[in-house]
Amino acid sequence: xxxxxxxxxxxxxxxxxxxxxxxxxxxxxxxxxxxxxxxxxxxxxxxxxxxxxxxxxxxxxxxxxxxx
Numbered sequence: 001x002x003x004x005x006x007x008x009x010x011x012x013x014x015x016x017x018x019x020x021x022x023x024x025x026x027x028x029x030x031x032x033x034x035x036x037x038x039x040x041x042x043x044x045x046x047x048x049x050x051x052x053x054x055x056x057x058x059x060x061x062x063x064x065x066x067x068x
Contacts, residue, residue, distance in 0.1 A: 002027070 002021050006014035022028050038046070 002018065002025065004014050004017050004021065019028075
């Protein structure tokens with residue numbers, strides 16, 4: 001559960017903080033994904049593509065830091 005503290009009745013700043021926290025936790029992305037039904041085969045394909053993308057990103061980072 002995401003909690004925020006609104007200070008000095010500044011609701012707009014509180015909403016900005018809430019959106020930032022939700023985006024960081026991945027809630028916004030999950031809400032968008034759950035908006036429509038996703039077939040199991042499409043879900044597996046998406047998860048595989050995310051895994052490949054994440055692996056490539058980690059390899060790039062490791063290459064830049066370690067030089068392998």
